[in-house]
Amino acid sequence: MTSQKQSQITEEILQGNLIKLMFKLSIPSILGILMLSLNSFLDALFAGQFIGETALAGISLALPLTGIVNGFALLVGVGSASVLSRAIGSGDIKTQSKIFSNLTVMSVAISFAITIIGYSFGEELIVFMAGSGEVASVGAEFFKTYTLGSVFLILAVASSQIIKSEGKIRLSTVFDWIFVIVNISLNFIFISIFHWGIQGIALATVMAMVVYSIVNLTYFISGKSSISVNFKNLVAIDLLPAILSVGISALLYPVMELVQSFVIFQSISNYGTYNDIAFFGATGKVGSFILIPIIGFTQALQPIIGMNYGARNYARVKKAYLTFAIIGTLLLILIWIPLQLSPKTFLWLLLPDVDFTNNDVLNFRLFNILTPLWPLAFFGNTLFQSIGKGQIVFIVILLRSLVFKVPLILIFAKSLGVRGTYYGMMFADILFLLLTFALTFIEFTNLSTMQMQKSEL
Numbered sequence: 001m002t003s004q005k006q007s008q009i010t011e012e013i014l015q016g017n018l019i020k021l022m023f024k025l026s027i028p029s030i031l032g033i034l035m036l037s038l039n040s041f042l043d044a045l046f047a048g049q050f051i052g053e054t055a056l057a058g059i060s061l062a063l064p065l066t067g068i069v070n071g072f073a074l075l076v077g078v079g080s081a082s083v084l085s086r087a088i089g090s091g092d093i094k095t096q097s098k099i100f101s102n103l104t105v106m107s108v109a110i111s112f113a114i115t116i117i118g119y120s121f122g123e124e125l126i127v128f129m130a131g132s133g134e135v136a137s138v139g140a141e142f143f144k145t146y147t148l149g150s151v152f153l154i155l156a157v158a159s160s161q162i163i164k165s166e167g168k169i170r171l172s173t174v175f176d177w178i179f180v181i182v183n184i185s186l187n188f189i190f191i192s193i194f195h196w197g198i199q200g201i202a203l204a205t206v207m208a209m210v211v212y213s214i215v216n217l218t219y220f221i222s223g224k225s226s227i228s229v230n231f232k233n234l235v236a237i238d239l240l241p242a243i244l245s246v247g248i249s250a251l252l253y254p255v256m257e258l259v260q261s262f263v264i265f266q267s268i269s270n271y272g273t274y275n276d277i278a279f280f281g282a283t284g285k286v287g288s289f290i291l292i293p294i295i296g297f298t299q300a301l302q303p304i305i306g307m308n309y310g311a312r313n314y315a316r317v318k319k320a321y322l323t324f325a326i327i328g329t330l331l332l333i334l335i336w337i338p339l340q341l342s343p344k345t346f347l348w349l350l351l352p353d354v355d356f357t358n359n360d361v362l363n364f365r366l367f368n369i370l371t372p373l374w375p376l377a378f379f380g381n382t383l384f385q386s387i388g389k390g391q392i393v394f395i396v397i398l399l400r401s402l403v404f405k406v407p408l409i410l411i412f413a414k415s416l417g418v419r420g421t422y423y424g425m426m427f428a429d430i431l432f433l434l435l436t437f438a439l440t441f442i443e444f445t446n447l448s449t450m451q452m453q454k455s456e457l
Contacts, residue, residue, distance in 0.1 A: 009167035013307050018323045025169050030296030032173035035180040043201050044285055046187050055198050057274050058138030060281025061129045064261035065143050071254035073154040076106045077161030079247025082385055085165040085303045089310025096227045100220050107158050111151035118147030129265055142202045149206030152213035159216035166226055167303050175215045183208035246390035256401035263406050271417035283367050286346045290335050294375050297328050298382045305386035314451040318444055321379055328375030336371045366422040370429050377433050380440040404428035
């Protein structure tokens with residue numbers, strides 16, 4: 001039954017109407033990402049509303065570090081998902097049978113190292129992020145507790161990526177909702193009833209991670225997945241190069257976000273106050289929140305591109321990218337307009353007691369000015385990761401952070417202070433978008449060439 005159901009999903013991905021398929025896969029994906037994004041958003045909301053601005057600033061400093069943990073989960077999950085979707089498209093059963101056991105061993109090994117490092121050096125890492133005094137203490141307390149649950153988070157997120165690559169995004173969304181509902185419930189209990197402060201927020205997240213891991217792993221172990229669970233060959237050495245070549249780009253993104261955040265927080269700390277740090281944290285949260293639909297689209301697009309590339313349907317790969325890009329851009333324009341017209345409405349959700357200045361409003365608008373263009377970049381990265389060319393994404397992310405963003409932030413901040421930080425980010429992202437568009441166009445040319453060669457055979 002499971003095999004037959006998977007065959008139906010695969011057939012639809014390979015031959016079905018792309019617009020219908022986009023909405024069928026994207027809507028549950030968006031709902032799932034919405035709920036997962038609400039996890040950290042609600043952590044910030046509980047901190048800002050029930051504990052105070054110091055707690056929000058501390059969590060803002062810790063979140064780039066927790067992003068590294070998520071990055072390692074994506075290293076395993078995105079790399080494995082790319083290999084699996086192409087294997088499904090090409091009918092490679094042998095590769096499919098190795099995926100789950102390999103994912104489990106990689107997840108446990110990586111999380112063990114993260115837990116030791118994160119718990120041992122939590123304070124030093126928060127201080128490195130420009131934290132000091134009570135803000136640093138709060139941030140370190142949150143991060144150290146968070147790392148204790150890293151094994152559950154990495155296993156769950158990596159497994160979730162595999163479920164999505166099978167095309168079963170609706171099921172993955174159900175698991176995402178379970179995770180966030182547990183987290184919201186425990187946040188309310190630990191903060192509003194027990195008054196455990198920042199420690200309560202972190203403990204709620206860890207306990208939700210445990211539940212999230214259990215429901216994802218149960219799906220595979222119970223035999224519901226279309227891929228077999230085979231622990232005879234725990235580490236499939238032959239798959240590691242393909243997994244890591246794609247997965248490393250998924251890890252690099254939060255690592256470079258950490259580098260960028262360090263530069264941004266140091267810049268804001270040098271030229272502004274902790275209020276400016278809290279404001280940037282709130283601005284970043286709002287900006288991330290409105291990109292949820294596009295992130296959901298990328299998760300729906302991944303199995304479509306991966307399976308069709310594996311099946312050598314190169315024209316359909318291009319058509320899928322363009323379909324998602326056009327609709328994604330139009331959707332973000334509709335969200336972006338009220339964001340630019342009434343930024344205070346969005347900011348007051350996280351900082352209800354702050355009287356925002358005209359400078360704050362301008363900084364917020366600069367931060368979000370390029371929002372309508374992000375679908376093209378996101379889907380370009382998804383294209384390269386799904387066809388096994390993660391090294392291109394790796395190089396682009398390095399250029400964006402180390403060559404574009406960090407130098408421009410430092411240059412503009414030196415001249416314009418806190419405002420310069422936002423200008424530096426904006427101009428760096430313009431260069432990044434132009435580079436991504438150019439590389440996507442080149443890859444489209446390659447796909448057209450391969451389609452012609454296939455037709456001639």
